[in-house]
Amino acid sequence: MPTSADSVFIARSAGISAEGVRDQYADGKAAKVWEIFIGDKNSRTENYKNFLIELLRSKGCRRILDVACGTGVDSIMLLEEGYEVVSVDASDKMLKYALKERWNRRKEPAFDRWIIEEANWLTLYDDIKPIVGEGFDAVICLGNSFAHLMDDSGAQLNHKQAIQNFQMCLKTGGILFIDHRNYDDILETGDTPAKSIYYNTSHTADIKTSVLLYCGKPAMVTMDYLIEGNNLSSEFRLSYYPHALQNFTKILKEIFGEKSKHKLYGDFKEIQVEKKPAFYIHLIEKQ
Numbered sequence: 001m002p003t004s005a006d007s008v009f010i011a012r013s014a015g016i017s018a019e020g021v022r023d024q025y026a027d028g029k030a031a032k033v034w035e036i037f038i039g040d041k042n043s044r045t046e047n048y049k050n051f052l053i054e055l056l057r058s059k060g061c062r063r064i065l066d067v068a069c070g071t072g073v074d075s076i077m078l079l080e081e082g083y084e085v086v087s088v089d090a091s092d093k094m095l096k097y098a099l100k101e102r103w104n105r106r107k108e109p110a111f112d113r114w115i116i117e118e119a120n121w122l123t124l125y126d127d128i129k130p131i132v133g134e135g136f137d138a139v140i141c142l143g144n145s146f147a148h149l150m151d152d153s154g155a156q157l158n159h160k161q162a163i164q165n166f167q168m169c170l171k172t173g174g175i176l177f178i179d180h181r182n183y184d185d186i187l188e189t190g191d192t193p194a195k196s197i198y199y200n201t202s203h204t205a206d207i208k209t210s211v212l213l214y215c216g217k218p219a220m221v222t223m224d225y226l227i228e229g230n231n232l233s234s235e236f237r238l239s240y241y242p243h244a245l246q247n248f249t250k251i252l253k254e255i256f257g258e259k260s261k262h263k264l265y266g267d268f269k270e271i272q273v274e275k276k277p278a279f280y281i282h283l284i285e286k287q
């Protein structure tokens, strides 16, 4: 039976991006607060920078595709570390901040060469084919971004198509680095940890969580964020598909091949160390 939770529950911002996907960031509210929420530009990526850079170095990666660049936070960190970066996102409201940063820092060669495109994961490979060339060393999709993509078919065809597109953008031996919140735990407890493992933010966030069941199955998790601090109080709502860990791993293996190397991390630590993480981070290699 087709499940389209989207047709039952309307998110606050139902804008459609130029790319044709529903853009939950279209009203600009989350985009504006995001920059404030993720905090000071110099320290905000400290939590996961060493982990990511070390990993990319150990795999000999040079050319990176950030498929959910948003306001550009991960891409900028990688540019500053000397990587060649191509960044895409479906939301012009989010990209606006990345484009502004590129313009402000255009005198730095890495920023002058930074390619930023509006693109949708469902058509990604065709959208950026000329840029893909022989393939990227790594594709990154971080910050619980992938879960924004809903399941229109009931068989997760959208999810498979998007991951297939990520895989096609990689060269042989290239890696996909993709995360999602611990939805197994969210569905069990009905609660989302508000502390960000990603950003050194001085602003506190409260997240009110709702779970939508469609034909008896969890089909959408909606998070109402309240961000407070420094005389700021702002609310926005984002909705996600609740990826169960086992099933998400199965889809990755289905697209990349059963024999492909897959490694799981919890909150940027070995999974044995962090048994009940807020985020699962998957690393999978193209054969």
Ligand SMILES: C[S@@+](CC[C@H](N)C(=O)[O-])C[C@H]1O[C@@H](n2cnc3c(N)ncnc32)[C@H](O)[C@@H]1O
Pocket (backbone or CB within 6 Å): 021, 023, 025, 067, 068, 069, 070, 071, 072, 073, 074, 088, 089, 090, 091, 094, 119, 120, 121, 122, 141, 142, 143, 144, 145, 146, 148, 149
């Ligand atoms: C939570 S933001 C994360 C941005 C950034 N990685 C970070 O951590 O700050 C998620 C991003 O995914 C993008 N996105 C959602 N669905 C998309 C799709 N189908 N194609 C391309 N981008 C999409 C949104 O526009 C948004 O900018």
